[in-house]
Amino acid sequence: MRTVLLAALFVFSALVQSQTLRIGLAEDPDILDPTMARTFVGRIVFAGLCDKLFDLDEKLNFVPQLATSYKWSADNKSLEIKLRDGVTFHDGEKMDAQAVKYNLERHKNMKGSNRRGELAVVSSVDAVDASTVRINLSAPFAPLLAALTDRAGMMVSPKAAEAAGEKFGANPVCSGPFRFVERIAQDRIVVERYPNYWNKGQIHFQRIVYQPIVDATVRLANLRSGQLDFIERVGPADVPQLKNDSRFKLARIVEIGYQGITINVGKSDLAQKNPLGKDARVREAFELSLDRNAIVKVAMEGEAQPGNQWVAPTNQYYAKSVALPKRNVERAKQLLREAGVTNPSFTLMTPTTSDAQRIAQVVQAMAKEAGFDVKIQSTEFATSLNLSDKGQYEAFVLAWSGRADPDGNLHTFLACKGPLNNAGYCKPEVDEAIEKARVTLDPKERAKLYEVVATNVAKDRPIIYLFHRHWLWAHNAKLTGLRTVPDGMVRVQGLKMN
Amino acid sequence: MLNYLLQRLATIIPTLFFVSVLIFTLQQLLPGDPAIALAGEDRDPNVVAYLRAKFHLDEPLPVRYWYWVSGVLQGDLGESVRIQKPVTELILQKLPVTIQLAAMAMVIALLIGITAGVISAVKKDTWWDYGANIFALWGLSTPNFWLGILLILLFAVQLGWLPASGYVSPFEDLKANLAAMIMPAFVLGNAIAAVLMRHTRSAMLQVLSSDYVRTARAKGLDERVVVLKHALRNALIPVITLGALEFGTLLSGAVLTEQVFTIPGFGKLIVDAVFNRDYLVVQGVVLFTATVYITLNLIADLAYFVVNPRMRH
Numbered sequence: 001m002r003t004v005l006l007a008a009l010f011v012f013s014a015l016v017q018s019q020t021l022r023i024g025l026a027e028d029p030d031i032l033d034p035t036m037a038r039t040f041v042g043r044i045v046f047a048g049l050c051d052k053l054f055d056l057d058e059k060l061n062f063v064p065q066l067a068t069s070y071k072w073s074a075d076n077k078s079l080e081i082k083l084r085d086g087v088t089f090h091d092g093e094k095m096d097a098q099a100v101k102y103n104l105e106r107h108k109n110m111k112g113s114n115r116r117g118e119l120a121v122v123s124s125v126d127a128v129d130a131s132t133v134r135i136n137l138s139a140p141f142a143p144l145l146a147a148l149t150d151r152a153g154m155m156v157s158p159k160a161a162e163a164a165g166e167k168f169g170a171n172p173v174c175s176g177p178f179r180f181v182e183r184i185a186q187d188r189i190v191v192e193r194y195p196n197y198w199n200k201g202q203i204h205f206q207r208i209v210y211q212p213i214v215d216a217t218v219r220l221a222n223l224r225s226g227q228l229d230f231i232e233r234v235g236p237a238d239v240p241q242l243k244n245d246s247r248f249k250l251a252r253i254v255e256i257g258y259q260g261i262t263i264n265v266g267k268s269d270l271a272q273k274n275p276l277g278k279d280a281r282v283r284e285a286f287e288l289s290l291d292r293n294a295i296v297k298v299a300m301e302g303e304a305q306p307g308n309q310w311v312a313p314t315n316q317y318y319a320k321s322v323a324l325p326k327r328n329v330e331r332a333k334q335l336l337r338e339a340g341v342t343n344p345s346f347t348l349m350t351p352t353t354s355d356a357q358r359i360a361q362v363v364q365a366m367a368k369e370a371g372f373d374v375k376i377q378s379t380e381f382a383t384s385l386n387l388s389d390k391g392q393y394e395a396f397v398l399a400w401s402g403r404a405d406p407d408g409n410l411h412t413f414l415a416c417k418g419p420l421n422n423a424g425y426c427k428p429e430v431d432e433a434i435e436k437a438r439v440t441l442d443p444k445e446r447a448k449l450y451e452v453v454a455t456n457v458a459k460d461r462p463i464i465y466l467f468h469r470h471w472l473w474a475h476n477a478k479l480t481g482l483r484t485v486p487d488g489m490v491r492v493q494g495l496k497m498n
Numbered sequence: 499m500l501n502y503l504l505q506r507l508a509t510i511i512p513t514l515f516f517v518s519v520l521i522f523t524l525q526q527l528l529p530g531d532p533a534i535a536l537a538g539e540d541r542d543p544n545v546v547a548y549l550r551a552k553f554h555l556d557e558p559l560p561v562r563y564w565y566w567v568s569g570v571l572q573g574d575l576g577e578s579v580r581i582q583k584p585v586t587e588l589i590l591q592k593l594p595v596t597i598q599l600a601a602m603a604m605v606i607a608l609l610i611g612i613t614a615g616v617i618s619a620v621k622k623d624t625w626w627d628y629g630a631n632i633f634a635l636w637g638l639s640t641p642n643f644w645l646g647i648l649l650i651l652l653f654a655v656q657l658g659w660l661p662a663s664g665y666v667s668p669f670e671d672l673k674a675n676l677a678a679m680i681m682p683a684f685v686l687g688n689a690i691a692a693v694l695m696r697h698t699r700s701a702m703l704q705v706l707s708s709d710y711v712r713t714a715r716a717k718g719l720d721e722r723v724v725v726l727k728h729a730l731r732n733a734l735i736p737v738i739t740l741g742a743l744e745f746g747t748l749l750s751g752a753v754l755t756e757q758v759f760t761i762p763g764f765g766k767l768i769v770d771a772v773f774n775r776d777y778l779v780v781q782g783v784v785l786f787t788a789t790v791y792i793t794l795n796l797i798a799d800l801a802y803f804v805v806n807p808r809m810r811h
Contacts, residue, residue, distance in 0.1 A: 028581075028770060030538070030580050030581060031580065031581060031582050033582075037538075038536075038537065038538025038539065038540070038545075039538060039539070040539070111548055112545055112548040112549065112552070113544075113545070114537075114538060114540060114542055114545055116542065116544050116545075117540065117542045117544070166582070167582055169581075169582045170581075170582050170583060183581075184591065184762060185578075185581050185583060185588060185591065185762065185767070186762045186766050186767060186770060187664075187665055187760070187762035211664065211760070212760075213663060213760045214757060214760075215757060215758060217647055218647070218650065218662065218663050218758055218759075218760065221647075221650045221651065221654055221655050221662040221663070222654075222662040222663055222664070224655045224662075225650075225654040225655050225658060225661065225662040226658075227654075227661055227662055227663075227664065380529070380530070380773075381535075381773070382529075382530040382531075382532075382534070382535035382773065382774075382775055383529040383530040385530070385534055385535065385541070386529065386530040386531050386534055386535075389531075389534060389541070400539070401539060412540070419540075419541065419542065419543055420540075420541060
């Protein structure tokens with residue numbers, strides 16, 4: 001009898017255990033309020049907590065989530081969205097057109113909102129009927145749908161948001177598959193299954209525990225010792241040992257962001273004081289001295305895709321006519337001779353992350369062969385952002401986590417008035433093409449405009465794009481249903497422990 | 499004794515004032531605009547302006563200091579802008595974790611350090627002494643994060659005896675709590691044990707050669723009584739001071755160990771806050787730990803009176 005009871009207890013505890021999904025995160029998320037949130041890692045938690053109007057599929061197509069369909073008006077200045085019926089927030093309130101109107105207005109008007117820029121063109125929102133909402137724009141805006149697949153499209157309970165005000169992020173109430181239970185800063189975020197979720201058939205866990213573990217080795221040790229079921233951002237050096245262990249599986253996705261070197265070509269006086277910023281031939285020579293494949297192999301253990309544009313070569317907006325340049329040291333030397341600077345020297349500012357440090361060292365060694373004297377200046381991340389915003393740098397190694405729409409990787413950095421145009425690049429034909437691509441909804445037309453941008457940027461080189469990292473995920477081999485979408489979010493719908 | 503206590507208490511207030519000014523001023527020396535650091539990847543100009551206004555970053559330094567210190571005097575240490583939680587709540591959340599880790603590390607350090615120090619002094623110039631010295635050298639020269647990762651690989655990944663990292667409250671599950679804390683406590687205690695061992699050894703050697711010990715031996719007392727009752731008691735005075743200082747350091751957070759073992763304590767809190775320029779968290783936690791440190795020092799001074807009767811006069 002005792003043995004039977006013990007066995008039953010064991011089975012029961014194993015079942016309870018399997019109903020909890022334990023996810024290891026690489027960082028501790030910031031505020032859990034979609035309006036205020038700022039970090040990439042926070043979006044991973046939101047994927048379990050807050051549904052969005054639209055979602056992305058593996059090929060970056062827009063698919064319905066809280067919305068069921070959408071229609072642009074004839075002048076492309078308003079977007080009508082049909083909403084899913086019977087959706088409720090975690091506090092039981094209805095998720096209807098009024099709630100969507102409230103949320104979009106909150107994103108736009110709340111003090112300190114990080115979504116204001118993404119929804120800048122939204123002039124008003126109408127709740128046409130309970131399940132139809134119309135977003136009116138001051139001008140057509142192609143990236144809007146992509147914004148609605150991210151935090152700008154996440155809906156929170158108006159009642160809870162009104163009651164909590166600025167403190168909403170401490171106890172978020174959304175309409176996603178899991179509802180918030182508790183957060184212990186730097187330790188864990190716990191969410192539990194929301195029984196009235198509209199798509200509950202796809203949810204196979206009772207709880208999810210998100211645990212921030214900064215060190216990649218320790219994160220992996222937790223997976224290997226069975227304390228975690230899933231970890232994001234596996235260290236590239238750990239991939240071989242995972243491949244040889246049948247208990248785990250590895251998933252690999254090319255990111256929507258990029259890693260590149262931004263060059264100060266006009267942000268401050270420093271641009272004209274340095275041959276790299278002053279002379280396009282020197283920048284061409286610098287790029288020709290680099291071997292992207294070797295950089296990826298050495299600095300990233302092969303876990304990235306070489307690239308030369310703000311989107312990866314697999315993206316539909318990648319301009320195929322602007323090919324990936326090959327290394328050519330002789331040509332680089334010749335260009336330097338033509339520019340009259342055979343041994344140009346510049347400082348390459350890099351954040352102190354190990355990836356950035358490795359990239360800088362490989363770049364330094366490669367450029368040296370063409371005659372460049374690259375001085376590496378390791379700078380703490382917040383400080384490096386500050387210096388680059390002020391134009392107090394010559395070249396800067398910087399990664400961008402990426403946005404689903406190509407405009408999100410481009411406009412901010414290369415449009416004349418882009419808020420993060422730290423290269424100080426401004427060229428009328430490029431600016432015109434970037435702005436036109438924002439108001440053009442036809443993908444083929446947009447692709448043509450981006451080709452114009454790519455051709456110019458490849459020639460002027462305000463940013464030398466190097467590669468697109470792989471999101472590396474490792475998980476228990478029994479975990480199935482994982483969707484590998486390039487935005488790097490862990491979608492919990494369909495995840496199951498067999 | 500009372501006079502001494504009052505004298506010491508009177509020095510605490512100006513010390514804390516000085517500490518608060520120092521924390522505030524030093525933080526201003528950090529390069530980088532906190533509003534930009536907090537505004538995230540997008541660094542939206544509207545958000546940057548909002549954060550500047552919210553944290554009075556455009557105001558003169560003395561005004562900003564006054565905003566902060568007037569809140570502190572009313573018991574309000576402010577709020578973490580990154581995760582929207584009051585600093586006091588964060589401290590209260592982390593404090594039990596850090597205290598437990600510090601206490602366990604200290605027990606391990608005292609057990610190993612004092613025992614090894616006494617043995618090493620009593621058995622001077624023998625293999626016992628050499629062994630204890632090698633142990634001390636090893637403890638001092640082993641980086642915490644390296645030892646931590648090795649222990650995780652051995653006890654969590656290979657043997658599966660202990661969890662790799664994380665924290666469970668003792669009120670939730672005491673066994674799981676001890677399992678999670680033993681490795682980080684050992685890593686921390688190991689380094690301190692080495693320091694304590696060296697100090698205990700030199701203090702014991704000095705005391706063992708003093709007149710009163712010779713007298714005790716001449717009286718025919720058992721060697722165990724001479725060493726443990728007469729010599730060790732006196733030799734412990736500098737060790738207690740050192741122990742209190744080390745305990746204070748532990749309470750201010752063991753940054754690397756907490757990072758490796760993902761222990762949500764003070765060290766991790768403060769490091770994350772510095773990198774994210776979460777100023778109020780940094781200021782609040784540093785001021786709190788400074789207060790704890792000063793108090794522990796005071797307690798150590800008072801402990802002299804208890805341990806050494808001569809000081810009472």
